[in-house]
Amino acid sequence: MNLKHKLLLVTILFSSICFAQTKVVEDFKPSSVNQPGKEYPMVNSEGRVRVQISAPEATKVQLDISAVKYDLTKDENGVWTGESAPQDEGFHYYQLWVDGAAVPDPNSLYFYGASRWGSGIEVPAKDQDFYALKDVPHGKVSRHMYYSETSKSMRRCFVYTPPGYETDLNKRYPVLYLQHGGGEDETGWSSQGHADLILDNLIAEGKSVPFIIVMDNGTWAMPRPPRNAQQGERPAGPWPPEGWADGFMNTLLNDVIPMIDSKYRTVPDSEHRAMAGLSMGGMQTRVITLAHPEVFSYVGMFSGGSISVEDLQNSPGFKDNIKLVFISYGSREIENPRPGPWGDPKANTQLLKEAGMNTHFYVSPLTVHEWQSWRRGLHEFAPLLFRE
Numbered sequence: 457m458n459l460k461h462k463l464l465l466v467t468i469l470f471s472s473i474c475f476a477q478t479k480v481v482e483d484f485k486p487s488s489v490n491q492p493g494k495e496y497p498m499v500n501s502e503g504r505v506r507v508q509i510s511a512p513e514a515t516k517v518q519l520d521i522s523a524v525k526y527d528l529t530k531d532e533n534g535v536w537t538g539e540s541a542p543q544d545e546g547f548h549y550y551q552l553w554v555d556g557a558a559v560p561d562p563n564s565l566y567f568y569g570a571s572r573w574g575s576g577i578e579v580p581a582k583d584q585d586f587y588a589l590k591d592v593p594h595g596k597v598s599r600h601m602y603y604s605e606t607s608k609s610m611r612r613c614f615v616y617t618p619p620g621y622e623t624d625l626n627k628r629y630p631v632l633y634l635q636h637g638g639g640e641d642e643t644g645w646s647s648q649g650h651a652d653l654i655l656d657n658l659i660a661e662g663k664s665v666p667f668i669i670v671m672d673n674g675t676w677a678m679p680r681p682p683r684n685a686q687q688g689e690r691p692a693g694p695w696p697p698e699g700w701a702d703g704f705m706n707t708l709l710n711d712v713i714p715m716i717d718s719k720y721r722t723v724p725d726s727e728h729r730a731m732a733g734l735s736m737g738g739m740q741t742r743v744i745t746l747a748h749p750e751v752f753s754y755v756g757m758f759s760g761g762s763i764s765v766e767d768l769q770n771s772p773g774f775k776d777n778i779k780l781v782f783i784s785y786g787s788r789e790i791e792n793p794r795p796g797p798w799g800d801p802k803a804n805t806q807l808l809k810e811a812g813m814n815t816h817f818y819v820s821p822l823t824v825h826e827w828q829s830w831r832r833g834l835h836e837f838a839p840l841l842f843r844e
Contacts, residue, residue: 482500484499484500490563491564495563499577505539507561509528509535511536515555517536520558522550526538567644576648595621600615606710614670614671615668628722630665633670635732635736636673641673642673652669664841672712676703713729726753727753728842732757732834755780762798775811779814782837787821788823818837
């Protein structure tokens, strides 16, 4: 065999290998969060997301998911179809790009994330049973409107009351104040996170005591970068900037907690009060509980930094008042950590334990900075709360 034939054979073999690696498994099924009656978007057993949209006049359409864009192909009827690479299990935001314009997929339900109402999709997870809708007693998620003296404005929070709250009128309940991430709002934990279903199932299994969950809007305004900064570049100086959480901290302490204690049957003391959050909400939890350990007894941070021994030294009362510090991350976050001022979260949590605190560090397998990490975090955190 001469060199030319050898090169041709190598090319054929390489092409065959690449084709085998990229061949899509054709077992797609409609997403569980599609609009009623819509076939697309779809997900297959590999976790690929396939979308379809009719746009006869468009010249280029793309699927944008997990910060990657995938080109769609147009057929003779002007219908564009295409799919992504395999995605992690769980919930993902996505959008479509039509001739350079970012638009929601008209076939999916809409969720508030990435600072907009947009499309979302569920990639079925092997452990999705813990947040599945089951035939068990269910609590209620209610919208609560209130006036904030701190911000001089009307605000909204969502309140989960556990099964039995409306029938046993003599019982009082502990409260978890549970915060969303940056670019999300007070709808996130019940819509994307399924916090209510997670608690319903844990309570039904006898793994968690019943408690109230309060989900408020902790959105904060980022400082404007200097005019000569690149897009997305952070301002110079410490990050987050000094005092960034003060607005929501004052709203929570002066408006939300007193309002909840007056309107709901809570046990209104620090021993029956917890705070937790994901990403930005975890960072807020860190700042607020360190500044006011007399208000809470349980602290949970999901992908939102950690608490160090130095923090204990700068926060008198935290070690004595806090019964649990829970820290969780996705495994891929641990492998590729985001920069932050709090150091190694696993090492910090271990040092707190060695200093005499009750700590728990949880890692969600094969997930990054995403809702499946935070659902799993809440599922691990809730059973540890309010165990007298």
